[in-house]
Amino acid sequence: DQQVKQNSPSLSVQEGRISILNCDYTNSMFDYFLWYKKYPAEGPTFLISISSIKDKNEDGRFTVFLNKSAKHLSLHIVPSQPGDSAVYFCAAVLRGNRDDKIIFGKGTRLHILP
Amino acid sequence: ETGVTQSPTHLIKTRGQQVTLRCSSQSGHNTVSWYQQALGQGPQFIFQYYREEENGRGNFPPRFSGLQFPNYSSELNVNALELDDSALYLCASSLGGLAGISYEQYFGPGTRLTVT
Helix, strand or coil: CCCEECCCCEEEEECCCCEEEEEEECCCCCCEEEEEEECCCCCCEEEEEEECCCCEEEECCEEEEEECCCCEEEEEECCCCHHHCEEEEEEEEECCCCCCEEEECCCEEEEEEC | CCCCEEECCEEEECCCCCEEEEEECCCCCCEEEEEEECCCCCCEEEEEEECCEEEEECCCCCCEEEEECCCCCEEEEECCCCHHHCEEEEEEEECEECCEECCCCEECCCEEEEEC
C-alpha cells in the first residue's frame, strides 16, 4: 500500500522551461511534505518543504504547491537548468506523540535537455 | 561543519549473518533516521533516534535494531540477514527540539549491502 505516489518515473524538459514534478498521497493525516533531490552515488539532498496548513512555499527557482482536497502536491522548477537533472523524491511526514513516520515516493528522474 | 558520514561504503555478507552499519551525524544534529533503499525504489523509513531514544519506526521486523550514542552517532544492526536485505542503507541527521523533529534532513552517501 503506497501512501505516497510519484506516478511519473521520468520526465524530460528543455533547459530554460518549467519542470513540474507531481506527487499524490492517500493519508489525509500527513502534516508535512518535503522534496529531496538525489544525484547518483550521493545521498538525497533536501530541497524544499511545506506544512499542511499552507498551500504554497517558494524558495528561489523552486516552488511547492499543496492541494489538500486533491491530496496532491507539485514541485515547480523555473527556469530549469542542466544541474537540475537528478531523481526527485516526494516525502510526507506523519507526526505522532512519540512516534514520527516519514514516507517517501519512488522518485521521478528529471532530464534537462540542452 | 562536517557532513553526515557512513561506514563502510560497501559490504558483502552471507545469508544468516549479522551486520552493523555506522553513521556520524552532522555537527549539532541530535536526531538520526535510517532508511533502506532498494533498487528503483524510494528510501523506506526503518527507524529514528532522538537523543538516544527510538522516536519512530517503520514496517521493519525486530531483527532491525539501532542505537544512538551520546555524541549522536548511530548504528544500525541487522540480524539473520536475508537476501532481500540487499539494498542501500541511508542515514540522515536533523535537529529536533520542543517543536518536534525537523525533516529537513542531511543524508549520508549510504552503505551498499549485498547479501549472498
